[in-house]
Amino acid sequence: MAWSPLRSDARVLRQIRLFADRYAVTTIGYGEAPDGVVEHLRLPDHVVHWHKDRRLLALRRFETAYRGAPVTVAAAELLADQAKFDVVLANDADTLPLALELAPYGGVHLDLHEYASRQSEESWRWRLFVAPYYRWLLRRHGREADSASTVGRWLAREYRREFGLTCAVVPNAAPYADRTPTPVGAPLRLVHSGLARRGRSLHVMVDAVRSCQRDVTLDLYLMPNDPTYLEQLRASCADLPQIRFHDPVPPEQLGDALAAADLGVFVLPPVNFNYRFTLPNKFFDFVQARLGIIIGPSPEMADLVRHHRLGVVLDDFTGEALAAALDALSDAQVADFKAASDAAARELSAQEQVRGWVRAIDTLAARVGG
Incomplete structure (x- = not known):
């Protein structure tokens, strides 16, 4: 169960393929x-998955808000x-009450893609109306x-502290790709993939x-x-011809597109x-593309970059810090980062990282018998 377009939801697709x-x-989505x-049980395209009655949320009538949400009604x-x-x-908290009502013989596994109650906490509307609901x-x-x-250790710790939930950690790792790092380009080739938000x-x-x-190119x-x-x-x-905008590519083609670069940013x-x-996802896509990686000081990513020597962790999240890091890098260092991605690619692949799902689902299925 996932309230997303399943064919383009990378994490859900990994579960399905697994x-x-x-x-x-x-599947329902x-x-x-x-x-x-x-x-496949297809949710109507016109049903907005996040829509809930604001009046009910404001009145803290959360059960009624959940039951009356268009996606809950359509899925039921x-x-x-x-x-x-x-x-x-x-998948994700919104599917859970309905999943529990199905009362499957073996049980329900909940996969939380984000930290649900703090997903958009920069918005006062979210903090006031939506966070209490989650x-x-x-x-x-x-x-x-x-x-x-x-998806990560820090989120798992917070879910346990705040809600008493014990979560296995299953990162958004990409499938292993048999690639060889490409030589460092001149100019240095940067790449980024993701959401335009x-x-x-x-x-x-x-x-x-x-x-x-x-x-550099980007x-x-x-x-x-x-x-x-x-x-x-x-x-x-x-005024920056070295920055090129591309149409999105399907997940199965993304690795080849990324592999033409030197550094994932x-x-x-x-x-x-x-x-x-x-x-x-993109962090692991960069690894499978055999790229060096440059990130801000985000703890989950920084731990992996430093442990596997994949690239550079900036001191802050500014363009000035990123430009300074790029100017300081030698081609030899970039080549070393790409080689480190190659060395870590199998360990950081989906085939290795999804074992938490396998253990969980197999355990529940074993309850069924027959």
């Missing part, structure tokens, strides 16, 4: 059926005629899940390229989540809890 060869997988499933209708399932894998949901239902997982502060990379003393593969912001970003780069100012402790 279990489709071992179990008969039914948006968009066309993912490959390998036995049945799709599931009404289904036979009882053996195991349910519920705190209620997790306090009321979180420990009813038979097992749980999340204002809160992602993508201008930091633009500022760095503008003030860099060395010759290729951006951005999802048009906020078309207005994306056009503003394009306009700000009109991700500098995300910590405007909320999830941004502070982010460990995103």
Whole structure:
């Protein structure tokens, strides 16, 4: 269960691919059926997954808000005629109460992609109306899940402290790719992939390229989540031909696109809890593309960069710090970073990192018998 377009949700796709060869997988979510499933229950495209009655949230009538949410109503209708399932894998907190109501024979595993109650805490509206709802949901239902997982160690610690949830850690690792690091380019080739959202502060990379003393290029593969912001970003780069905007590429093609670069860049100012402790898909995509990595001082990523010697951890999240780091790098250092990604690629691959899901789902399935 996932209230997302399943064919483009990288984490959910990894779950589906992992279990489709071992179990008969039914999915419920948006968009066309993912490959390998036995049945797909498609949520109507017009149903907005995040919509909830603001009046009910303000009145703290959270149960009523959940039951009346359009996505809950639509999903309940799709599931009404289904036979009882053996195991349910519920993605993110919003799916959990409905998953528990299905009462699968083996149980429910909850996979939390973000820290639900602090996801957009930079917004006062979120803090006032939405955060209390998610705190209620997790306090009321979180420990009813038979097992749980999340994307990083810091999030797991906070889920345990605040909600008493014990979460296995399953990072958003990409599948292992058999690649060889490419020689360092001249000019130095930077790349970033991800969402075009204002809160992602993508201008930091633009500022760095503008003030860099060395010759660099920057290729951006951005999802048009906020078309207005994306056009503003394009306009700000009109005098920078070394910055190139590309259409998004499918997940299975992204690795080849990234591998043409030297350094993957991700500098995300910590405007909320999830941004502070982010460990995103793109980090592992960079590793599988055999790139060096430059990041801001985000603890989850910084630990891995330093442990595996993958690249540079900046002192802060500014364009000035990024430009200074790029100017200070030698080609030999970049080559060493790319070689370090190559050495760490198998350990940091999905094949190794998804074992937490395998243990959890196999444990629940073993309860069923037969």
